[in-house]
Amino acid sequence: xxxxxxxxxxxxxxxxxxxxxxxxxxxxxxxxxxxxxxxxxxxxxxxxxxxxxxxxxxxxxxxxxxxx
Amino acid sequence: xxxxxxxxxxxxxxxxxxxxxxxxxxxxxxxxxxxxxxxxxxxxxxxxxxxxxxxxxxxxxxxxxxxxxxxxxxxxxxxxxxxxxxxxxxxxxxxxxxxxxxxxxxxxxxxxxxxxxxxxxxxxxxxxxxxxxxxxxxxxxxxxxxxxxxxxxxxxxxxxxxxxxxxxxxxxxxxxxxxxxxxxxxxxxxxxxxxxxxxxxxxxxxxxxxxxxxx
Numbered sequence: 001x002x003x004x005x006x007x008x009x010x011x012x013x014x015x016x017x018x019x020x021x022x023x024x025x026x027x028x029x030x031x032x033x034x035x036x037x038x039x040x041x042x043x044x045x046x047x048x049x050x051x052x053x054x055x056x057x058x059x060x061x062x063x064x065x066x067x068x
Numbered sequence: 069x070x071x072x073x074x075x076x077x078x079x080x081x082x083x084x085x086x087x088x089x090x091x092x093x094x095x096x097x098x099x100x101x102x103x104x105x106x107x108x109x110x111x112x113x114x115x116x117x118x119x120x121x122x123x124x125x126x127x128x129x130x131x132x133x134x135x136x137x138x139x140x141x142x143x144x145x146x147x148x149x150x151x152x153x154x155x156x157x158x159x160x161x162x163x164x165x166x167x168x169x170x171x172x173x174x175x176x177x178x179x180x181x182x183x184x185x186x187x188x189x190x191x192x193x194x195x196x197x198x199x200x201x202x203x204x205x206x207x208x209x210x211x212x213x214x215x216x217x218x219x220x221x222x223x224x225x226x227x228x229x230x231x232x233x234x235x236x237x238x239x240x241x242x243x244x245x246x247x248x249x250x251x252x253x254x255x256x257x258x259x260x261x262x263x264x265x266x267x268x269x270x271x272x273x274x275x276x277x278x279x280x281x282x283x
Contacts, residue, residue, distance in 0.1 A: 013261070016257050016258060016260075016261040017258065017261045017262070018197070018211075018258040018259075018261070018262070020199065020200075020201075021197045021198060021199055021200070021211055022082070022197070022198055022199075022200055023195065023196070023197050023265070024082060024083040024086070024195065024196050024197075024198065025193050025195050026083075026135065026136070026169030026170070026192075026193030026194050026195065027135035027136060027137065027142070027146065027169050027170075027193070028193065029081075029083075030081070030082045030083060049193065053195075053264060053265070053268050054264065056268075056271075057264035057267055057268070060267065060271075066247060066251075066263075066267055
């Protein structure tokens with residue numbers, strides 16, 4: 001069970017993704033922004049992957065290691 | 069003896085369609101350099117043909133485009149082409165670059181145990197954005213370019229004779245440049261939001277084996 005505040009944060013960040021583009025996530029498939037947000041809400045495999053990426057990226061930003 | 073390269077290019081969905089088209093530059097460069105290219109595209113990207121070429125032609129460089137999993141790389145309709153602990157010995161003495169999700173995690177390291185020179189690939193899902201309206205002309209898709217130009221740089225670098233380490237470095241540098249561009253004040257919010265996926269790809273690109281190896 002993922003903390004609701006974290007889910008809200010991730011959804012807010014995904015809302016900013018471009019609407020006219022699709023995202024290919026390896027062998028999992030191709031998705032729209034709306035599908036990703038639904039996945040986060042459902043906490044399915046894609047949603048959990050999105051949460052993992054967001055949290056790791058935020059951590060890297062915090063540590064200043066994004067482009068080093 | 070002339071150099072030989074095997075490349076697999078399934079095209080059964082949007083992702084493989086894009087990867088396949090973006091690999092054409094690498095094929096053209098290899099041919100320019102007089103390298104014999106075994107190009108397994110679409111239905112030809114199957115296990116029988118892949119194994120046949122790996123066994124009979126012994127290409128020094130192997131490039132896989134396609135879906136993957138931790139222990140395998142996939143071909144047409146995701147048929148596993150090379151699987152760890154099954155037929156990964158076919159990569160012996162070869163340098164492999166796989167734009168194939170997660171395959172560096174297990175297949176990469178296992179193939180080195182079987183005598184592969186080096187395996188460059190992604191330990192996690194490879195992610196990219198694309199513009200659906202550009203699907204018929206993937207090479208004109210500027211959004212996909214942000215992701216696929218760096219990832220394909222490794223192919224070009226290896227074909228040019230650079231070391232595996234240099235190919236990895238150049239690719240990561242290109243990812244880094246694109247991340248910096250997307251995080252700059254000139255980028256829109258939407259553009260900035262894609263930076264984390266470039267970072268994800270950069271972070272999970274890894275080389276196993278002899279990093280000083282060249283093709």
